[in-house]
Amino acid sequence: MTIEFECDGTQVVVPDQGHTLLEVLRDELGVRSVKDGCSPQGQCGCCTVLVDGQARVACVTPVRRVRGRSVTTLAGLDADERNKWAEAFTACGASQCGFCTPGIIMRFAGLRAKEPDADTERVERALAAHLCRCTGWQTIVEAWDAFGAAPADRDLEAAARRAEIEGGVAQQVGPEATLGEGGFADDGSPLDAKVAVRAGDDWVVGDSLAAAREAAGKVQGRRTTAELNHPIGLPDGDWDLTLQTTWVEPGYLETDASWAAPEQPAASSLGNGGAFGAKLDSPVGEVAVQLATQHAQPVRVLMSREDTVRLGPKRPPVAGGVNADGTGTIRVAATPGVVEAIGSVAPNLTVEEVAIPGPNTSVDIRGAGWVEAAVLLAVARAKAEGSGTISISAPSGGTATAAFDGDSIRVTVDAGDPIDPIILRSYCIGAAHMGYSWVTSEGLVVDDEGHIHDLTVRSFGIVRASDMPPVTVEIAESSEPSVNGSDAVFAAVAAVTWLRADCLPTWPVAQ
Template identity: 60%
Template sequence: MTSISSRTRKVSRCAMPATRIGACRKPSGNAGVRKLSSSLGTAVCVLGPQAISAIEPVARPPRRNERRGRPCTTHNANRRPRSEDEPWSYRRPLASGFVTGTSQDSVEITVNGKTVVVADTTATLLDVLRGHAGMVSVKDGCSPQGQCGCCTVLVDGQPRVSCVTPIRRVRGREVTTVEGLAPDVRAAWGEAFAATGGSQCGFCTPGIVCRFEGLRAKEISHDDRAKAADALLAHMCRCTGWQPVLDAWQVFGTPVTLGDTEAAAARATIEGGVAQSVGPHVALGEGGFSDDVAPPGALVAVPDGEGWAVAETRAAALAAAGKIQGRRTTADYPPPIELPEGDFDAVLRTTWTEPAYLETDASWCEPGGEPASLLGNGGAFGGKLESGIGEVARRLANEQDRPVR
């Protein structure tokens, strides 16, 4: 099984430049991290699931910079298997550095009512929630850029972008994900989004649900679409056109009529060529994206501009690829206005339009196996048809003799 992972700032995810695939080499000073090169040209994105979408300009207002947490370097080779006695459900077993007891220089937080003690204080909140606590509703769309809003959770009831939140900054605080919402609230959100078409592929929806929960905590009226629209400035979605999302906000908690979800899933399967899932559960982060179902202990691969950086953890792979929150991305998007001819001492070029990976392009594969489909439960099918990410996943898994995601 192999799932490759590649995220880039702003909006969804897809298309990343890469160059030729060559022999595996180990860069100096980065023990345990290997760099591979690839001949794929452009658009290689992994981690999240789904295929590559072309980079598209997305208009958005300027955003306040958020401080970046240092990457987590926890090694996950010694993760223990899951047992029925676990205090809560883990997608991937706890890794060293993430413990349930107390320890010196650790960080203790409460996640959905359960106490979690984190020994690795350099981790981000996203690292802890998704990579080690198994909260797969928290989607990784652009980390460590903090631009797309897919990883939004509630910290003491207030929305927070988890990929740019160091775990040490939420010490002693209550963190709530979509999994931790009251059952009736979860059901109401799922039905509202499904009935209005406010969630299609569903990748960005759990973050939006948490944002809307922040509005509900402030007792904002569900008739106030303007306030809801303002809140959505922190999120990016390519599927819906935003009006259905606002419709979901407006009908939340009222009786709604769901369409024929089985027929919708059948139609989506015909259109996508692989099995698709449709229903309220998709809005709650249970659409079955590749990285949500990748096997424990899989290596993580991300594009590094020269090919692929492969490491034991997402944070280590991102660090090896040189991705820096708010400063460096693998997306190459030229400013829209050409410079006039002339001899200049300095040039400043900017734009309100930014490159964005609008749909996660991801796969995973195990040695000798078949890669997970890029088209499973995701939009932007046309942008994924030419993606070679599945073959990259297959090749890296065979080269490393380990599952790769």
Template identity: 55%
Template sequence: MNASPSPDEPSAEVPTRAVGLTVDGRDVEVVDDGISLLDALRGPLGVHSVKDGCSPQGQCGCCTVLVDGTPRVACVTPLRRVAGRSVVTLDGLEPEARSRWVDAFVEHGASQCGFCTPGIIVRLDAVRAKGGDVRPGAVDRALAAHLCRCTGWQTIVEAAEDVLSGSTPVEVGPRDLDAAARRATLELGAPQQVGERVVLGAVGFSADTAPADALIAVPVPGSDDWVVGESLVEARRAAGKVQGRRTTVDPVPPLEVPDGDWDLTLRTGWVDAAYVETDSSWCVPGGDPSPAAANGGAFGAKRHSPLPAVARRLADEHGRAVLAQWSREDCSRSAPKRPPVAAGIRADGTGVIHVVRTEGIAERIRAAAPGLEVVELDVAGPPTSVTLRGAGWAEAVVLVAGVGAPSEVVSVESGRVGDQAGGERVVVRTSEGAVAEASIGADGIRVRAAGGDILDPVVLRSYCIGAAHMAFGWVTSEGVAVDAEGSVLDLTVRSLGVLKAADTPAITVELVPSDRPPVRVSDAVFAAVAAATWRFLGTPPDWPAGLLSNL
């Protein structure tokens, strides 16, 4: 499919000229050769609170700004169209309003990595400026233009409703943000900050901290080559980047269920980690490259990102600082995916599971389901990794829970979480001693989490909600279409299937106090909610199984 021209692609009809506009109250002038407003803001104007998560797809909302008071997505707004107009970013919001948003997001744990937060706040502040619509569903509608992988939306909605309603901030008592950061780091297995700078998107993302004179390097589509330019626009033009599209082909699990007499079967497909900050890393000649994940670990998907090595090599070759960047399309094609499985299991927990060949996957599966014979198969497709959240282990937990087989790792017990009569709950135990319980009902998802010393209840609750959201989406909506040759067809961030705020069930979290050392519990929450969701749906054999209409 041919892509339509993006604002990054020059046209004979768009002559180079200077465009004057006002940015955050400052009159500026930018040379325009067909670039987007986002290119101008992040490039010559140096405004880094405006993020690039998908340009020029216009789908993640991270580059949202106000143009004459109206929210606009900067990556699909040609610079020439804002000539003479007023552009306001997070940095230019009224100081009192910005402070209130920051406080509310910190109080509710509504920002984890912080990459998507500035754009979300800009849009929500436009709602506030127009009187603050707090009717049911109003915040969900405002968030429809945005994508957040981390939080599961609920804490964002809570923070927004507090600010928009004008309610007095809830006094949660003094917080130890160092302890909060310890809990956040523990849950993601990567350094994580907590506090005001996270909400402001100022935690040192590589694309924001590269030297101003750094060359920009991007990959050439369909090859292993990289090209460099003085700007991202120049590099992408030289590489011949074409905007990705969403395919009309539905995701299909690539593996067949093993032959056998099974009580349950399950097939999963290619699933993207769907992190919003695309991979980037910069390096100076002879130096050490910046991390691909500056705040949080992209749920394990960036652990072995190739970009730091690319940045180091190119910096040494060119004798200058180099910022290596993947586009959203590059992430869709090249970032590791969750290994697809196809399994059959009997009521006693024995069975066979086929899985796309992935280093370390067999051990992860056997840790939760020793009765499963693991058969790894070579399948044409994108790379896979066990570093993604609970990969292999969570699938095994789901299968064992599905048949209710005896297990030290997972059990299905009567009574829903929260001492509610009727129904059932799935209980998952990790080797580190964490315990998570999950149940699904008409009132949404209920979770109880025991991970030792809570350290900070706001952060732990937020990470449990995020894990529950991710698990529910994994079962019901997430998947990537891949053709028979192994090429990824879904190249937009929206096509990954991450649940929108409006489609996310209410999530109730109970945290169990303890004086034991803290351990990671969100992976157990992820597995427990996935298993509970699958059982609630009636154990459909193929994922994604489709959204529920009664939650």
């Protein structure tokens, strides 16, 4: 039995094996612009394609359902249109790692064909089917409006230098990265490679992703309805201000992936960005090398979304109490390096590490530990002074000031020589979204034994485009050496978001 359909203008025939359209596109036809950020959860939008002109998520579309129909991926989009989207996203800084971008471009292409004059509200509604962890949405909406505008002259190598300073690992910037060609590990894997997936504490190898998942007996985890808990008790004392946080998922869109051929190094799992520090210790490259040697052929190693949630590092929970004079105590989940991280911005705070059952935590995750300490101290000071504006300097040397201006967030950033203001602004808006989203709605439910119960990409609490306040960014002129500015923005926006929420003592404030 076979299934015939049109893919990007070509008739294709594939075996009828009960696979999804995503499995067929990526793993049988080699269409790697279609990304897998959560399959088979159907919740991130990275695998969006057009089926007879309608946007569909391919990971929950059985390929049988497209029999006799026409499927369009980014590769099959009219070249002029594809180019205009790539230019628009590049010009606005609307793509950072680029993993979510092909799916969003396909959503936009489908929308534009029907509603070329769609307004911001309509565009944000269309984005509700997608997740972007990097950009904070605003620049993506701007890219919708910039479609077809003539590209300005720009030094994209300089832009990539600024992106690397903000992201912490090498980044590509430009139309190719926007089209999903940012060098993601699995995209370069050979079609005939074996595939390894996680099964309990081990890896199961199959001839295809579908076969490996079946052999692993994967049962999808869900989102829980249980309440978030705050696992660390407050330090004893009489404090002007207290805060308790919980585990937070970094929520990067490209789940951990690598592949290797025998006797060859593994493809880097850092992708186009490094996932806010969360992938620096990913085991997948080492596993790929071991399995390629063992099987004497190329092996892809792929974590599902659920694997990434279970195994990837989280932001460590804290519980702290401070006074307006800058003294206080912060208790934090035991994490190598976190005491030093907190001490770097808050030398007068006492830091206690606490051993608690729970997922792996890492100080590599953006601002882990020091941001919580800096926010506590800055907000205690602002409350004492009756100020609604907060300035925070990051250990990197970057400084950001944030305040609410009505319902929008106003940010000023000094990050040395901006090098490329479009990229710096994009990272600052993304960091503002991450700070706002963290304080208002992010957290993972972890039970008393330390097991995570929120296992879907939608259960992390990432704020949607339509719920994100507008952000304005002013970049300080400077010819000083360039330093990371977005981490300071992340901290300053978290602080003003908390201040605006009347400093409710547990995050997220809107549970």
